[in-house]
Each structure stands twice: as structure tokens, then as C-alpha cells.
Amino acid sequence: MFFLLSVPLVLFSLGVVLARSPVRSALSLVVALFLLAVMFFLLDARMIAALQVIVYAGAIMVLFLFVIMLLNLQHEPVETARPGQRTIAGAFAVVFALVLGAVALRGLPTMPGPGVEVAVTPSFGSVESLAERLFTRHALAFEVTSVLLLGAIVGAVVLARKIPR
């Protein structure tokens, strides 16, 4: 089941980066986010799964597509990088991948293998347990998020409204 989801997930994630047309890129991201939500669902995090779809796939990505369509970007001309840039970036990427791979290889043997049931309380992933964490342990973060959104709204309005004469 995991591979049934994770392989397309990785493929669509790659699609986000590799697709030439911005619309296809955005759509790949939508599918990837949706698959991620399904993964959350299988991990018993039902609330998170639903929120993932509502917020990311349903709201944010629609706005993305909306903007792409308004600008009517069909095929963005690919910016040609400076000659050395690609090599250097590639080298960094390879090094980073190697480091992560090394970590994964070192960490894997200690991970519980498939078939090992991880004990999960019945309330795991429920709305109640999420609310409890959110409004006790992370109460400050919750409040700060509202400040963040308010600040972002003010900023967006300032930048987007008509220039006063």
C-alpha cells in the first residue's frame, strides 16, 4: 500500500519540477498533495488528511492556477543559466543527496520494519486530540499564527491596492 502511494507521489513531485507548462506543474503539485493526504489518512491522521486537501489542494493551489490562468502563461521560456551554474548546482545537489542517503542508510537498520504495529491510542488523529495539543501545548503558536495572517493581510493590501493620487 505504501509503495502504491509513494511511487506516484514521487513521480508527481518530480513532475512539478520537470513539467514545462506551468499549469501541468501546478496540477502535478495538486495530485502530489492529494496523495500526501491519502498517506496521512492511512496513518490514522484523518483530520490532518482532510485539512491537507481543503487548505492546500482546495484553496492554495486553486489560487495558483487562477494566477497562472490570469497571466495566461502557456510555455515559459526557460531561462538559460550561466554555464558554470548548472555544474555547481548539480554538484551541491549530489553532495546533499549523498549526505541524506548516508543518513538514511545509517538510520534504516534501527527503524521498525514493516509489519511492526505501532501502538496508537484510539483517540489518535481525532479532532479532539488535535484540539487538545493545539490549544494547550501550542497555544502560543496558534495565537502567533493569527498575528502572522493579520500582518500578511495588511501587507498584501498595502501592496495591492490602487496607488492613491
Place this chain on the structure above:
Amino acid sequence: MLTVVVVSVIKALIVIGMVLNLAGILGWVERKGSALIQDRIGANRAAIFGFAGAGLVNTLLADPIKFLTKEDVIPRGVDRLLHTLAPCVALFPAIVAFAAVPFGDRLRIGDMVVNLQAVEIDVGVLFLLAMTSLGVYGVVLGGWASNNRLSLLGGIRGSAQMISYELAMGLAVVAVVLTYGSLDFQEIVRRQGHMIGGWIPAWGILYQPLAFLLLLIAGIAETKRAPFDLPEGESEIVSGYFTEYSGIKYLMFFMTDFVEIAVVSAVVTTFFFGGWQVPFLASEGFVFPWGWSVPLPHVVVVLLQVAAYMVKVFIFCCLQVLVRWTMPRLRYDQLMWFGWKVMLPLGLANLVVTALVLLWIQG
């Protein structure tokens, strides 16, 4: 394990059958209804071997055959993959959303208890919101992939409209959820089961009248039908986002509309009109406040409940057809004004008042 799978499959088939047939019936209701409203004879040409009497049945048969046998035109220069994908993306979330709504109470067959709800999930309300929020993609993709500026206009109008009204819808839903204290549709329906003072069914409409109006209006806006049919706007942009569609793909868009109507009706029924609850019907039979009681077998009770649910849903579908044929179309700025400056503040106010009242009640 096997029985669980079989039961799930059966429930899914029931829901799909229900929703697809309902969509077909609505197609006929819509034509007949519009004819009635416009004082003309409508939908009387679907004759089978010269027999046009059974209008409904004939239309149910004739419509799909007509669409299926039509040529599927794919215009030049379109994104073929997305063009084909769009109608599926539009139809799929609508049907799946319908599946989250329970159509009856628990059915006991021997030792087995079957929950008459295709998608059994404790965050059903969120699931529904998630699925409806995905509905936009059909419109967006259809509009974009058609390589037609009128389609694109329709797609852009549609996405802006759906995003705007989703907020009001979400706020109305949150207020309802707050009232019942649950995100589970079954739980919400059960809590509407008792009687206020023994006489009046404790349906949601009594607790959340404003939320009902908001949800119904936002729901109609989400279905993109008059008076909110700007994405199609046939007098301005031909047929909006599905201008370039024909044959079965057109049928799918067409059906999406009707399925969405059914979803809106189902949700309104569940939240505000007691879902499958029948007034005075308890699990053993009718118990009336004036003392009568009519004991009924379990199966009959359940069937009555399912029938009640269907009747309620159908009534709201008809209401929406009525609205569609009697209301003029809004102008675009009026649409946005209404969504953001009327619906949204009202929804917020409703939510705040609900929360305060609940706080007051609970002390």
C-alpha cells in the same frame, strides 16, 4: 473481513446508483419544471416507438443514448490530456462528496450492524468540504484546456466564484458543527432525533436558521447555476468553461451539475432537516406525543428512514430547480459584493454568536 468489503461495495453501489439516477431524474425535472414555469409544454419529444407518454422513463433512456452516440469533438490546439481529464475531475469529487452523507440509521441483519453511510469517517464534514473544494479543478481545467478565450473566461469566473463562496459555506458549516459538537454526519443526524417539548422535531433549522440560508445560497453558488451561473453565462460567453465539449464529456459536465445539486440538498437535509429522521419515529416504531404508538419491525423503520431521506433530498433538489428558473443572473461585481460583503460577514457573525451562546449555555 470479506463481509465488510462486500457490505462496503454494496453501500458504494447503492450511493452511486442513487446519485446517478437522481441526476437523470433531475434532468427531466429540470426540463418539465422549466416548461411549467415558462407556461409551455416541455420535454415531450423523447418518444420510444412513437410512445411519448412515459416522459420520465423515456428521458432517462434517451438522454444518455443521445449523448453517448454524439461525436466527441476535440478542437485543434487543445491540451488533449487535460481536456479529457477535466470532466472526470469535475464529476468525481461531487459523487464522492455525496457518499459521505448517511442515508439511513444502522441496519441490523442478524448479528451484523451496517451503518448506512458509504464513507464511514469521524471527520465526515471535513471530508465533504475537502471534496467540494476539489470541484473547482474541473472548471479550471475545462476552461484552460479548451484553448478558447471564452472558455478561459468561464474557467476564471468559475474559480473565483467558487473560492469566494466556499468561505461562506465553510463558516456556515463550522457554526453547525459547533452546535452539534461533532464532525460526524451520523452523530449530527442522531442529535436531531429528539423532540423539543415532545412535539417539535429538534431539527437544525430551528437552531441555525441563518446558517441554513447561508449554506443553501453558497451551495447554489457552488453548483454554478442561476442566479450564480456566470461561469456558463450563455448570453455572454457561449457556454463558459464547457463550450468546447461535446458527447460524453459534455454529459459528464452536465451530470456534475445535477450531482452537485444532489450534494447540496443532501447536506442541507442532513444539517438542518434531520437527515434520515422521521418525526415521531423511534427505533421501535411511531410514538406520538398524544399517546398513540405504532410498533414497526426494524427493517420497515430503516426503510422508512431511507425513504424520508430521499424525499427530503428530492424536495430540496426541486427547490433549486425552482430557484434556477425564476431568478435573473447576478452581475459579476454584484456576485463578488454579495459573497464577500454580505455572506462572509453574516457567516462570521453567525459563528461568533453561536460560540457565545454555547459558552453561555455550558457556563
Place this chain on the structure above:
Amino acid sequence: MTTLAFPDVAWLPLLPLMVIGATALLVLVADLFSEGPDYDALGWLGLIGLIVAAVCAALLWNQSGSTLAGTLVLDRYGLFFTILFAVGSGLTLLLSMNYLETTDIRSGDYYTLLLFSTVGMVLMATSVDLIVIFLGLEVMSIAAYALAGIWRTQVRSNEAALKYFILGAFASGFLLLGIALLFGASGETLLPRIGEVAATGTGEQRLLVTIGAALLLVGFGFKVAAAPFHSWAPDVYEGAPTAVTAFMAAGIKAAAFAAFVRVFVDSLGPLAGDWRGALWILAVLTMTVGNVSALVQRNIKRLLAYSSIAHAGYLLVGMVAGGENGNAAVLFYLAVYTFMTVGAFAVVIALGRRGQPHEDLDDWAGVGLRSPFLGFAMTVFMLSLAGVPPLAGFMGKFYLFSAALEAGYVWLTVIAVVNSLVSVYYYVGVLVKMYMAEGGVEAEATSARPYLFAALVATLAGTFLLGLFPTPWFEIARRSVESLI
């Protein structure tokens, strides 16, 4: 239905934060009722709020505690930075009240955004929860992105906002991934818990923490404009409205360092052996790149931008040195730098006029002789930035470099001192232009711009005070970092 036990809220640790936040909201609402084009009243409102917040913080100096499930702490480290941010933002407000007249920025939201940004900064300094630190950083940054682009009719302001936003978002990505790895290793986002895992965790846990730390280093490196993550700084500093640039150089840099030091010393301290080396390289690169690039700048804002990069390098030297002295030196230097750099930008503003920003060094020819006060002020700030005794900049560098020497980083100190010498060339170059060249422009009399004048006097006073009597102030900085180690 389950009932929630809301955590006990101790209000004292939240006090300065709430004062600034309330002020921001007050200004936002007051903006609705104020008719342009003069928004000085809003500036005053903000200023009063910041002063009240600073006084509250000062009064809390001997208190300690934490609130909201331990996510926000009341300690001297946080209070020190709260006061510093209030001062930095207050000075920026003063500058802005006159500066905005020379621009097309006709909006009271400017003040609101500035105050929101300050709220984020205070959160970064007072929280020990990585989630809240990140959110604070975003509150600060998003307001700053909008501020950078608030001069809508100026193309370069738009460009600055876009560059800042895109690179800032990129940096946030690094930070988040780092935080995620730390969370993965420890199962917590609270710094003390992560510190325990870093000290006593299993090999795998520590490996995860190390990689997380590396990613955090990149993220914070972006925010403090350390080379090689500095490339956004010159363009953004040049394009943003000058008062906003002053705010970025002083406030935002200080806030980034506040979180940087808290995270790395407080919780990743056990891994210091791993990250010191990386910071060493970063410090040397940053100083050198900043100073060498500054040599060839012809635009005063770009010059100050590269100078700001170089100063981030000096501050990193203090972090490498570590220990009580090293970290205290970082705090002290951040205070010093706030005064110097805001003062320098104040002079830049004083020279500009409506539609003529006069940011080219050639415009500055002879200004020192024609406007003696501006000349004097700029001389003080340039010499202080270069590190000439007896000004504050010298004392700051003295503490930084001696801490590095004490900790045994001889080569690092030598490189830092050589860099300081190089920097003298371009700082004095500005002065040479101001006093020994002919031409240039006429500056408006400072007496016609009372707020600007006040800001200049305040920054001059700060620069002298911290330079002539550094010991009590350094003692305060030392007390502030005591709680960290």
C-alpha cells in the same frame, strides 16, 4: 464532549509583546480615522507604545519565568533584545516621520507593518519553541517584505520587495526543513529538549540533529546576510525606502542573531564542536566579501549594505568564540551597531530631498563643510563603523576580538583585524568626499526636520555613550547571556 484544560497563562512574560502588539492594532485602527497626507500622529502612537514596551521590559529585568506551556520565557536575554528592538524600531519610526514626506508613501499602514515586524522580532528573541521562533521570523519577514515594496511608484522598491520575498521564502524553506529534522530527532520543538538529545542522544539522533543544525545555519545565514547567502542584501538595501533599509540593517539583523544565538548556544551547544568550524569559515567569508565589495561601491546605500554584511561577519566571530564573553560581545555589538547604522542611514535621509534621493557618493561632495552638523554626525558614524577609538564601534570590536583571542582563535582574530583595516578605507573615503571634494548638493537644514534631528541626536548620544562608558553596558550584556550557558 471533552473539555480542554487551558494552560495557565502567566501574563508577565507576555507583557512587552502584548504592548507592542496592541500598539500595532491600535495604529491599524487609528489609520482608519486619520486623514492623510500627514501621518505623524500614528508615528507618535507607535513611538509611545514602543517606549512603554521598553520600560516594561526594563522593569521586568529581575524577574524570570515562562508561560504558555513553556514556549515563551522571561529571561534577561529576551528582555535585552526586547529593549534593543524597541529602541531600533523607535529610532526607525522617528526617521520615518520625516522621511515619508519626501516619498510617495502615503499610508498609515507603514507604521502598522513596522510594529508588526517588531512583534515578530520580540517573539524570536523570547521564545524557546522552534515553531514559535519560526512563526516570529515569518511575522517579522512578511511585514518587512511589504515594507521593502511600500514605495509603489518606484520600480526599484518593487524589485527589492520581490527579491527579498523570494529569497526569504527560500531561506524559510531551509529553516523549516532543519526544524523538521530536529523534531524528528527529539520528538519535540522545545529548545531545552533538543539540547538534551544533542547532548545525550543516540548516534542516529545526533546525526539528525547535526544535519538539522546545518540547515538551520543556512536559514539563519540568509537572514543575517552572511556570505555566501548574502547576495540579496545589496539590491534589497538599495531598493527599499531608506528608512526601511535602516530598519533591516538594525532591527532585522539583530532579531535574526537573537534567534541564531539562542538556538545554537542554548540547544545545539553540545554540538558546538561541529558547527564552530562551519561558522569560522562563514565568518571569514562574510567579513572578506563584505569589506572587499564595499571598496568599489559608488552608492551610499549599497556601501552601507556591504558594510552591514561585513558586520555580520564580525558578529559571527563572536559566536565562534562563544562562551560568556563571546556571546555577551555579540549582544553588545548588536546594540552598538543599531545606533551606528541607524545614524548613518539618518544622515543619508537628511541629504535626500523629494524626488532626489542623493544616494550617489558624488552628490556628497563638500556636504561636510556646508552642513557642519550632518558632516559631524556622518564622521562619527563612519569612524565608529570603522572601529576608531573612543567610539562605540571600537569597543564593540574590542570585546568581540578579545573574546576570540581568549578562546584561542588567533588566525580568525588576525583576519578580522585585517578586515577592519580594509574597511577604514571606504568609510574614510566617504568622509574624504564630504570634506575635500567640491560640487555636490545642498542639504536641507536639519532644523526643518525635527524628528530626523531627534533621531540623529539620539544615535550620536548612543554611539558616544557606549564608546566612552562601555563597562556597565557590557556588564548588562554579560548578565543577559548568563541564562543561556
